Amino acid sequence: MNWQDRWKPVSVELADPLEGLACEPGYAGIRTVFFWKGVALGHCWIAATQLPLAPQHLASIASGTVAQAVGDYLVAQGFQSALPGLPEPTPENAEGTLKSLLAIERPLAELNLEPEPKSGCESRTVSIVICTRERPDDLARCLASLEACTERPVEILVIDNAPQSDATRLAVERFPDVKYYCETQRGLSAARNAALAHAVGDIVAFIDDDAIAHPGWIGRVPHAFDDPEVMVVTGLVLPAELETPAQRIFEESYRFFHHGYRRRKFDVAYFARLKDKGVPVWSIGAGANMAIRRSAYEQGFRFDTRLGPGVFGGCGEDSEFWYRVLARGWSCVYDPSLCIYHHHRRELRDLRRLIFEYMKGHVAALILQFANHRRLGDLRRLLLALPLEYGMLLARLVASRFAVDNRILLRGAAGCFVGLGFAFRLHRTPDRAVAGQIRLPICSQAQPAEWNQNATNR
Amino acid sequence: MWNSAKQRYRIFEIELADPLPEIAVPADCSGMAAVIRLRGTPVGFFMEPMRGPATLGSSELASRILRHAGKQIVSERIYREKKPLVAPARSPAIDIAICTHNRPDALAACLKSLFTTGEIHGPIRVLVIDNAPPDDRTREVAAAFPAVRYVLEPKPGLDFARNRAIEEAEGELLAFLDDDVTVDPGWLERLQDAWAANPDAGAFLGPILPMELETRAQIVFERMGGFGKSFERIRYGSTLPDVETYPVGAGIFGAGANMVFRLDVLRKLGGFDDALDTGAPLPGGGDLDMFYRVARAGYALVREPGMLVFHQHRREYGKLRRQMWTWGLGAMAYITKSWRAEPEQRRKIRQWVLWWLVYQMGKLLAPVLRRSSKRWPWDMVLAEIVGGIVGLCGEYVRSRRRVERLRRRFA
Numbered sequence: 001m002n003w004q005d006r007w008k009p010v011s012v013e014l015a016d017p018l019e020g021l022a023c024e025p026g027y028a029g030i031r032t033v034f035f036w037k038g039v040a041l042g043h044c045w046i047a048a049t050q051l052p053l054a055p056q057h058l059a060s061i062a063s064g065t066v067a068q069a070v071g072d073y074l075v076a077q078g079f080q081s082a083l084p085g086l087p088e089p090t091p092e093n094a095e096g097t098l099k100s101l102l103a104i105e106r107p108l109a110e111l112n113l114e115p116e117p118k119s120g121c122e123s124r125t126v127s128i129v130i131c132t133r134e135r136p137d138d139l140a141r142c143l144a145s146l147e148a149c150t151e152r153p154v155e156i157l158v159i160d161n162a163p164q165s166d167a168t169r170l171a172v173e174r175f176p177d178v179k180y181y182c183e184t185q186r187g188l189s190a191a192r193n194a195a196l197a198h199a200v201g202d203i204v205a206f207i208d209d210d211a212i213a214h215p216g217w218i219g220r221v222p223h224a225f226d227d228p229e230v231m232v233v234t235g236l237v238l239p240a241e242l243e244t245p246a247q248r249i250f251e252e253s254y255r256f257f258h259h260g261y262r263r264r265k266f267d268v269a270y271f272a273r274l275k276d277k278g279v280p281v282w283s284i285g286a287g288a289n290m291a292i293r294r295s296a297y298e299q300g301f302r303f304d305t306r307l308g309p310g311v312f313g314g315c316g317e318d319s320e321f322w323y324r325v326l327a328r329g330w331s332c333v334y335d336p337s338l339c340i341y342h343h344h345r346r347e348l349r350d351l352r353r354l355i356f357e358y359m360k361g362h363v364a365a366l367i368l369q370f371a372n373h374r375r376l377g378d379l380r381r382l383l384l385a386l387p388l389e390y391g392m393l394l395a396r397l398v399a400s401r402f403a404v405d406n407r408i409l410l411r412g413a414a415g416c417f418v419g420l421g422f423a424f425r426l427h428r429t430p431d432r433a434v435a436g437q438i439r440l441p442i443c444s445q446a447q448p449a450e451w452n453q454n455a456t457n458r
Numbered sequence: 459m460w461n462s463a464k465q466r467y468r469i470f471e472i473e474l475a476d477p478l479p480e481i482a483v484p485a486d487c488s489g490m491a492a493v494i495r496l497r498g499t500p501v502g503f504f505m506e507p508m509r510g511p512a513t514l515g516s517s518e519l520a521s522r523i524l525r526h527a528g529k530q531i532v533s534e535r536i537y538r539e540k541k542p543l544v545a546p547a548r549s550p551a552i553d554i555a556i557c558t559h560n561r562p563d564a565l566a567a568c569l570k571s572l573f574t575t576g577e578i579h580g581p582i583r584v585l586v587i588d589n590a591p592p593d594d595r596t597r598e599v600a601a602a603f604p605a606v607r608y609v610l611e612p613k614p615g616l617d618f619a620r621n622r623a624i625e626e627a628e629g630e631l632l633a634f635l636d637d638d639v640t641v642d643p644g645w646l647e648r649l650q651d652a653w654a655a656n657p658d659a660g661a662f663l664g665p666i667l668p669m670e671l672e673t674r675a676q677i678v679f680e681r682m683g684g685f686g687k688s689f690e691r692i693r694y695g696s697t698l699p700d701v702e703t704y705p706v707g708a709g710i711f712g713a714g715a716n717m718v719f720r721l722d723v724l725r726k727l728g729g730f731d732d733a734l735d736t737g738a739p740l741p742g743g744g745d746l747d748m749f750y751r752v753a754r755a756g757y758a759l760v761r762e763p764g765m766l767v768f769h770q771h772r773r774e775y776g777k778l779r780r781q782m783w784t785w786g787l788g789a790m791a792y793i794t795k796s797w798r799a800e801p802e803q804r805r806k807i808r809q810w811v812l813w814w815l816v817y818q819m820g821k822l823l824a825p826v827l828r829r830s831s832k833r834w835p836w837d838m839v840l841a842e843i844v845g846g847i848v849g850l851c852g853e854y855v856r857s858r859r860r861v862e863r864l865r866r867r868f869a
Contacts, residue, residue: 018540029699045699049756056655059540060691067533074532078524094521095478101524102474106539107532 003245003404007031007045009238009341014041014062014108021046021053033238034066038216039113039337040236041066042261069261069336073111075101081262084283085274113337115223124222125154127201127294131191132209133161133310136171138343143175145212151219154201155179159194161310162186187310189303189317196297205291207340212240214339221291224335229267231301231330232292232322234285235338236261245404246351247344253405256358257286257342264334271326278381279323282362284332287318289340301325306422306429307365313422314415315361316368323369348404355408356415363419371426386416467491467505467671472523474501474531481514490514491671491680494527496534498644499764502527503667503687505680530689530763537691541655550653551581551629552646553721557619558588558637559737562595564770569603571640576647583607587623590614613868615861616714616735617744624729627721631662636715638770640669648764649718656693660723660757661749663712664765665689675778676771682834684771685713689763696756703810705753706796706803709789714745716767719752727751733857734791736864740857742788743795743849750796754803782838783845789814790849791857798854811850818843 005028010021013035024030029047033040042065046053053061071079077091078101091097104110128146132139139158146156156178160168163182172180183194196204205221207213217235224233237257242248250256266284274280292301301324308317322332345351363382370378390413397406467489470481474496483490491505504526508514514522554572558565565586572584586600588610600608611622620634631653635641645664652662666685671677686709694711698704705711714735727748735744753759772778790811797807820827821834822843 014540018542047695047697047699049697050693050695050758055542057693059537059542060655060693062540063533063537064690064692067529067536070536071528071532078521078528079532091521091524093517094524095517098478098520098524098528101528101531105535107535108539 002028003248005029005248006244007242007248009033009240009242011035012058012062013037014066018055018058018062020055021051021058023048023051031239031242032061034062036066036070036108036111037113038214038339040238040261040339041069043238066261070107070111071101072262073113074104074107079262081260081264083264083266083270084280085277086270115220124203124225125201126203126205126218126221126291127195127199128153128156128218129159129192129195129199129204129206130157130209131159131161131188131195131206132168134164134167135209136167138210139168140171140174142207142209142212143172143178146207146218147175149213149215149218153205153218155199157181157195157199159183159191161188161191185305187305188308189305189311192303192308192317193305196292196294196302199294202294203291204294204297206287206289208288208342211237211288211340211342214341217338217340220335220337224291224333224338225293227265227331227333229331230265230293230333231296231325232284232290232332233338234259234287234332234334235289235291235340236336237286237289237340237342240341240343242344244346244348246346246348249348249405249408250344250351250354254355254408257288259283259285259334259336261336263336265331266322266326266333267331268326268329274377275375276377276380278377278385279326280381281319281323281326282316282365284319284322285334288342289338290318291338296325296330299328301328304368306425307361307368309357309361312425312429313361313364313368313419314357316365317361319362320365320368323365324372327373348408352408352411356411356418359412359415360419360422361415363416364422367420367422367426390416464488465674465677467507467677468510469493469668469671471495472519473498474523474527478516478519478523481519483508483510483512483514485511489671489677491668492522493667494523496527496531499534499648500642500665500667500766501530501534501689501763503689505671505677527689533690549581549650550631551583552631552633552649552718553583553585553623553627553629554633554635555585555587555620555623555627556635556637557616557623558586558596559590559614559616559619560592560596561637562599565596565637566599566602567640568635568637569599569606572635572646573603575641575643575645581629582646583629585609585623585626587611587619587626589616589619613732613864614737615732615864616737616741617730617732618736620735620744621729621732624721624724630721631718632721632724633718634714634716635767636769639666639715639767642764642766642768644764645766648762652760652762652765656758656760658758659693659760660720660752660755661711661759662718662765663749663759663761664716664767665763666713666716666767666769669768669770671771673773673775675773675775678775678835678838679771679778679781682838685715685769686710688761690761691763692761694753694759694761696753703806703813705750706793706806706810707813708746708749708753708792711749711753711759712745712761715769716765717745717748718765719748720757723752723755723757724748727755731795733854733861734788734795736857736861740784740787740791740853742784743790743792744788746789747792747795750792754800779837779841783841786842786845786847787849787853788845790846791854794850794852794854814846815843818846 008024008027008030010030033043044065077097082088158172160182183191239251303317307313366378366382465488468487470492472494487510489507494502584606588596600606611619730744821839
């Protein structure tokens with residue numbers, strides 16, 4: 001694999017008449033995501049040698065790429081995605097399903113993915129939250145993408161986490177409708193908790209500062225919560241660019257954000273089936289694109305401040321939160337119709353650090369889950385499955401003669417070991433986000449008090 | 459399962475446009491297979507053992523159809539929905555060459571099926587290349603069909619016959635069919651459609667399904683994967699993202715029993731390599747070599763699911779084992795040839811050979827290593843591996859020398 005090649009991410013809307021695909025000079029090919037009325041249905045890699053592509057060939061590629069997702073949306077049975085850790089579901093009532101499938105002559109035309117105007121849905125308000133730290137340019141890009149969305153949220157909140165300068169505040173100032181809060185306690189979990197405490201919407205939707213939203217993102221968030229059991233919804237994260245080896249390796253080799261184009265529901269039954277084997281909560285989605293009912297906060301759900309970027313457990317605050325949501329009997333849903341584009345780390349150095357943090361956080365989250373719930377499944381994952389997985393990966397590393405993408409695994413392995421240290425810190429540093437203990441975010445000393453007040457009032 | 463004496467699978471045709479048929483496996487059958495079609499286009503195939511007499515309930519059948527053809531049904535319909543209307547200005551002139559050696563009955567069946575696919579006249583011509591015949595029977599069979607041209611090629615070897623077809627052909631497309639296949643009624647029309655959508659492509663390949671599953675050898679062969687039964691419509695280019703060794707593993711494209719090329723591309727590439735596919739002792743690899751060269755020359759290879767043929771698999775177990783041996787041998791002879799021809803591809807070729815060895819070993823060890831439902835009889839796998847190793851050990855060079863002698867003899 002030549003990681004030096006640049007690939008161009010491109011979207012093709014199938015609802016429009018198909019035009020061919022043109023060559024992108026300087027790119028090894030294009031990564032095409034096929035959409036139907038704003039909902040992503042699949043992607044494929046088309047090499048530059050295949051370009052330009054005539055409309056009939058694009059139709060052929062598109063039909064094979066989107067078929068599984070279209071089938072899932074149309075008849076579900078027989079097309080559903082297997083849930084992580086479980087075998088493929090066997091279709092019930094195959095005869096009826098086949099009959100209805102065969103009755104659909106024009107699958108795309110009959111694919112109704114428009115959010116249904118359902119009673120109760122319109123009244124569900126959405127707060128958009130961006131937790132950020134010293135990335136004013138990324139933040140401005142993200143805010144601009146939110147402005148370009150077709151629907152307006154009830155509010156957009158920027159949580160500035162333990163800022164060192166007022167760059168973030170100044171960036172937010174350029175967007176008059178955006179509220180700014182400053183959370184001095186370091187850590188993404190603290191920032192997320194602050195957002196939950198302050199948001200006014202019924203649903204709090206988090207988007208990472210280094211991502212941009214698809215124009216339909218905001219409008220679709222409330223509909224994802226039509227099912228009253230659902231407490232958390234995660235969405236699809238597509239690459240915004242694939243310009244550097246680090247970005248390509250993150251996208252293709254690690255696939256942290258790959259959860260497919262079919263909806264998955266993780267419910268009580270799922271949790272019950274896998275709790276003794278270890279519930280793969282990290283496969284539910286990505287914290288970069290997740291929405292939570294605000295009522296979760298009222299029920300006492302908090303992000304554990306010992307996990308997440310900014311503190312020792314460098315990641316895993318999202319999946320550990322989902323674990324508790326499932327354990328308490330609520331459901332999580334992965335809904336690929338909520339789509340954002342993420343700018344992956346451009347430098348290999350940053351990617352290595354990220355993988356280190358990911359694995360450290362993963363191990364820390366497993367330790368914490370075991371400490372909180374005492375389910376052997378998490379211990380099994382930690383002491384059996386993870387070492388086994390890494391053993392295989394290391395074998396792959398040797399087999400690939402230390403290829404650059406596999407070399408990063410070593411950082412991951414190091415992260416795992418360091419993460420074990422979390423067990424010793426567990427009781428020394430208590431979770432500061434326990435209900436009642438959470439502090440209302442206050443402004444850091446660097447900023448004048450009246451500014452914060454102004455921002456809140458706007 | 460492989461050792462039970464009598465095995466016989468009944469093959470059913472399921473047309474999804476009609477109500478689901480009753481699947482009744484008779485008492486003398488040990489299983490069933492089904493070709494699933496949507497308005498004539500094949501969308502799936504499955505086979506499974508079943509102790510006859512037995513019937514498959516409609517809900518059981520429906521769940522199998524969903525599993526084996528569901529995705530392809532949706533894909534096919536989306537393609538029809540989104541495909542821009544490409545009105546072919548004209549039909550291409552096609553020569554259909556059937557290279558045959560001493561199999562008059564099979565040839566007659568093949569020709570008969572070809573004449574049911576449509577009007578064979580005008581720009582559509584049929585060529586029978588009779589390769590080193592021991593008697594006159596093939597000529598007589600060909601003479602029974604009015605529009606068939608009979609050509610005799612005395613040099614024994616399939617690729618001599620194929621190259622003779624290239625010499626004799628006049629059309630834009632040259633189709634090669636094995637004498638032991640019968641073509642599906644839609645074959646010719648779908649080839650024309652595929653050409654209309656891809657006039658620039660170098661080759662068109664279609665799926666190859668079993669004509670019958672009457673013996674253990676045929677069932678074993680089909681279970682091992684047969685000729686590859688992908689029903690996806692794919693246009694292969696000169697690279698394939700994710701597959702680093704592409705196009706070295708040329709078996710993904712199709713097989714020589716059902717292949718169509720643009721005649722000018724064949725002529726430009728200098729025809730088939732007659733040191734491959736010489737009949738015993740090296741009866742294979744010529745098709746793979748041609749696919750590889752077409753892809754390397756930058757032409758697209760198109761897989762069209764509607765270009766379906768049915769192949770008469772080897773009935774005898776011993777002959778099947780020999781066929782697997784020649785598959786390994788032919789593939790590796792072609793690999794050796796490519797290794798010599800294109801030094802800049804050697805890294806890919808080495809990688810592919812390594813992959814092939816690991817893959818074959820995996821097949822051999824599958825029953826031990828995994829509780830996999832896929833099981834290959836060890837003697838077949840071993841035959842292919844040994845064939846492959848012999849192929850790597852200079853078989854191509856030996857074959858070149860043999861062919862040189864042959865050429866001198868017939869010059």
